[in-house]
Amino acid sequence: MTFTATMIVFALVGALAFVGSIFTVRSSKLVHAVLWLGVTLGMTAILFVQLGAPFLAGIQLLLYVGGVMTLMIFGVLLTKRDGDSELKTEEPSRERGALIALAVFAVLAGTIWLGRDALQRTAVPSLGTGWLGTSLLTRHLVAFEALSALLLAAMIGAIVIARRRDPDQPSEPKES
Amino acid sequence: MSGWTGLFVFLVVSVVMIGGLLAAAWMLRVKARRDSPLKRHAYECGEEPDGPAWIRFHPRYYVVALFFVLFDVEAAFFFPWAIRERALGWAGLGSIVVFTGVLLVGWAYALRKGALKWQ
């Protein structure tokens, strides 16, 4: 087994993604957790590039690191905190969380291990972004159009929720 | 793939350059003879800083971010269509118009409710 530059980058990026996800869970400050999540998502984008899905990587950066991170940042600033109070997870729920994480990991690893032969046989063809566009608008057209309805639901839901809180808060941002 | 190698190399080069500037700033920085706690106060026009700066914001601002994500998702779906636009023809265009139209309903609703105002 020889080490190529690609493998070294893969290992580094994977390790960073791992560390990022650990810190996302372990950070005592909400903002730190969000930023670590950003690191993990960004590293995942690099993994996508290495797996031959560059468009997905771009979209990952645009939507997840750019968009969802922004969304979470705004979300964090909506939370009510008194000054510098820290996040604490209670002991039993932490243990339960670790157990669930391990279980999910076991299922995923087991699946990959069992299906390793099939995975090696079927090399994923690099079909490119154009193929994605063609199949979205022909074969998966119904799903594609249904997606817009989903996005619409999200929009209207957000507006309704934001407006419902209006009466009990002044228009200026209020200090907690 | 070679383009990505180039991007990676560029990343390394820019990290080295920015790191060099940081190192230069670290080496050349002036150290104050006395450290005053006043110097480390948050700037509030010369007043004592009052209360924490990490305040709560109105949920209205969250809506703006959500709209961004939703429209970005829409735009992300435009890209694969855009590079096959000529081949997909009027049928593809029609599907995209429907897709956009549904989202524009949400947009119009938001405008009518004044959800995208920043005050």
Add this chain to the structure above:
Amino acid sequence: MTLFAWLSSILVAVIVLTVTAFGLWWERKLAGRMQSRLGPTIVGPIGLFQPIADLLKLVQKEPIIPQRADRALFWLAPPLTTLFALLVAALVPFGPKLAPANIDVGVPLIIALGGLALIPVWMAGWASHNKYALLGAMRAVAQSVSYGVPLVLTALVPVILAGSMNLNSIVAWQHRHHWLVVWPVFLGLPAFILFILAMLAEANRIPFDIPEAESELVAGVSTEYTGMHFGFIYLAEYVHTLVGSAVASTLFLGGWDGPFGPSVLWMVLKTCLLFSVLYWLRWSLVRLRADQLMALAWKWLVPAGLALVLLAAVWTQTPWGR
């Protein structure tokens, strides 16, 4: 190949940073003349070494971290802003061969990386633990978030016309046909203008410099910063504008395509010209109010961008656009 990658990367990074540094001088000179002043004159011939003097000054200053700041984020954020702003430059072709990263998904990646530069800006504002900084950061995020949408939509226009997301292919398409702002002019010109507006808003430049509105927010995000860290925030803004003009000239003004002479020259010329026009705007216009800005984005630019995209699609279906 790798050697070429290293060389071109170093070359482009050095070019971008140098042009940015002298862009600072050029802006001050231009701003001076627009206000009947002289601009910098003392350091070097016609003040040409002023940016170097500025850099030396910034480097020497004492870094002060405020008492209640989040130290790690406070320290990390400004270099990161510069890094992300600079990274975009790797994707811009400065010649048919001279692009450090010639990537097939160039357009979405450029927009993603440009938008990414915002996260460290927000980090800086939040980590400062200063009310002005946080308000500025929130405004910056909200503003960029609003202008991200028209930015993507207008960038789609050249993608549709050229049928490719690769910037080099887009330029090559313009080389084969004509520059996009020239024809179809009813598509190219509005898209170009919209793109510039959105880009200015994303880089927080006048007339959209609401996040650092001096008259309201002291200096916005950079309020608590000193020394080189302040310099990084400043530098990131300029790099962002410069690279943004490079992207705009690639997408709409034909990039490295020129009637004669070396292609790099044309690219640099177009970029610098656009850069100067942006400064002209900066020193002529007044700042918009935050709510006007949001209204402009969501009421006008987003639907206009969508209309342009659909129009471009229709145009490619007609006999003239095929």
Add this chain to the structure above:
Amino acid sequence: MGYLLDGLKSMWTTALNAIRPPFTQEFPKVLRPHPERYHTSFALLHDETGDEACTGCGACARICPSQVITVKLGKRESAITQKKRGYADDFTLDLTACLVCELCVQVCPTDAIVMLKVPELPGFRREDLVLSMPRLYENEKSKPLGWSNATKLMAMQDPKAGAAKPEPSKETAPAPAAAGAAS
């Protein structure tokens, strides 16, 4: 729409400005022509016999609104006329608080203090702005002096005699850039 029109208008203005020559002059290197009665900083003069004109009477110190002048009176024999008379043993004028009101010039009984015609350069230290007696006498020799002294100013204010006019200054050459505050 209004913003767009105004924006275009202001862009036109800035573009015109950019191709016009700038109004600014580089101050220490190039000096604007000053009006006849332009005056800044001070000098102490010698009289026609070559002796110090100041008698140390302290009239200037008393009238000075911001009290920036200190004079120490001393009596001794003149080295030139061998007469015993008053001298300023020490004379200090602190420009940091000076109003440039010229009252000290107006009250001087011996026309000993006058003002200069060239602008004083800013200094790097506070001491650069304090005019000691040697510096005041040095200014007499090295700097172009203003038109006015006490006698001329009084003549100018006399309603009967035709008002004295400041002579048109012949001197327009800029002062040597470095000769200002550093002495």
